[in-house]
Amino acid sequence: MKKGLIVHNPIIRRKNHYVPEVYLKNFADANGNVWVYRLSVEHSNVPAWRPHSPAGIAYHSHLYTRLAAGAESDEIEQWFEREFETPAKEAIDRAINDERLSPAHWRDLIRFAAAQDVRTPARLLERLPEWQKTTEPLLNEVLRGVVERLEVANRTGVPLQPGPPDPNSELLPIRLRRDPIPGTDMTGLRLEAVVGRGMWLYTLRHLLTKTANMLLEYRWTIVCPFGDLRWFTSDDPVVKLNYNSQSDYNLGGSWGQTGSEILLPLSPTHMLYTQVGERPPKRGWAFPERETIMLRRIIGKHAHRMIIASAPTADIVELRTRTVSSQVVRSEREQWEKWHDEQTRAEQELMSS
Numbered sequence: 001m002k003k004g005l006i007v008h009n010p011i012i013r014r015k016n017h018y019v020p021e022v023y024l025k026n027f028a029d030a031n032g033n034v035w036v037y038r039l040s041v042e043h044s045n046v047p048a049w050r051p052h053s054p055a056g057i058a059y060h061s062h063l064y065t066r067l068a069a070g071a072e073s074d075e076i077e078q079w080f081e082r083e084f085e086t087p088a089k090e091a092i093d094r095a096i097n098d099e100r101l102s103p104a105h106w107r108d109l110i111r112f113a114a115a116q117d118v119r120t121p122a123r124l125l126e127r128l129p130e131w132q133k134t135t136e137p138l139l140n141e142v143l144r145g146v147v148e149r150l151e152v153a154n155r156t157g158v159p160l161q162p163g164p165p166d167p168n169s170e171l172l173p174i175r176l177r178r179d180p181i182p183g184t185d186m187t188g189l190r191l192e193a194v195v196g197r198g199m200w201l202y203t204l205r206h207l208l209t210k211t212a213n214m215l216l217e218y219r220w221t222i223v224c225p226f227g228d229l230r231w232f233t234s235d236d237p238v239v240k241l242n243y244n245s246q247s248d249y250n251l252g253g254s255w256g257q258t259g260s261e262i263l264l265p266l267s268p269t270h271m272l273y274t275q276v277g278e279r280p281p282k283r284g285w286a287f288p289e290r291e292t293i294m295l296r297r298i299i300g301k302h303a304h305r306m307i308i309a310s311a312p313t314a315d316i317v318e319l320r321t322r323t324v325s326s327q328v329v330r331s332e333r334e335q336w337e338k339w340h341d342e343q344t345r346a347e348q349e350l351m352s353s
Contacts, residue, residue, distance in 0.1 A: 016063035024233075034052055039322055116238050234302060
């Protein structure tokens with residue numbers, strides 16, 4: 001195989017839905033369409049709301065595709081479907097039909113919510129600046145620890161003992177380089193990594209196989225909106241809310257923060273809900289009108305690039321003013337079109353140079 005060659009597998013899934021069809025279908029109208037309000041449009045003549053098939057939105061090409069043994073792999077996309085989407089379908093159906101939920105159903109709902117919280121482009125773009133800032137210092141710290149252990153082993157004659165293997169380490173695009181130091185018989189060590197897709201996929205695996213288990217310990221419920229009001233959702237559907245009043249709240253809650261409210265609309269009339277450290281209301285409880293309106297506004301504000309509803313919603317148009325710019329729309333589209341090739345090239349250059 002030539003250096004840098006990608007082996008294309010024609011059967012892998014190119015369209016990677018970061019909000020699954022199985023979820024979006026619960027917000028479909030009588031024609032099977034969901035209504036989408038995009039927050040960035042090319043020109044002012046674009047209608048505020050447009051109907052779309054659930055299969056035609058909330059995806060990017062090769063969002064989770066990675067290189068494995070020189071070939072493209074959709075392992076992560078299949079893992080999401082197998083471990084989170086398919087198990088949750090029955091649980092969501094039962095929840096929105098007000099049927100009994102077993103402990104296993106609740107577990108599937110909670111795990112689905114965890115996956116939806118971390119797998120979206122919104123979450124990736126939120127984390128990238130942090131990784132770009134912290135990766136180099138972290139790698140240097142790790143490398144210093146390795147050097148110290150090598151020096152101790154060399155001094156004492158006691159060989160290094162390997163630590164426990166990381167089951168997800170194959171996802172990290174990281175390489176240890178050994179560079180001879182000119183004029184000496186010594187070798188320098190350099191640890192390098194690509195900040196991007198591989199780091200994100202590694203983080204997803206770690207969060208959803210380990211950290212997310214804390215969510216299973218919380219008390220969850222299904223809550224409803226007031227009267228004829230309806231929930232909608234978005235391309236970033238899990239909201240983590242710190243709320244004190246209508247003028248004092250933020251969307252910076254977290255899985256482990258006492259008092260944070262975690263919510264995921266499941267349908268226009270049902271929402272998965274918990275408040276960390278608190279006993280939730282009884283299943284089927286409806287928020288009062290004022291709180292329902294407030295939560296609808298918060299869900300709308302939390303959207304990344306689109307709001308998704310079972311019918312056009314006038315108050316959202318008033319709440320989230322669209323950005324009208326063909327340049328912004330084109331730039332973002334091109335960014336995602338180049339995502340897979342750019343990430344693949346960077347990983348190949350790291351591992352082959």
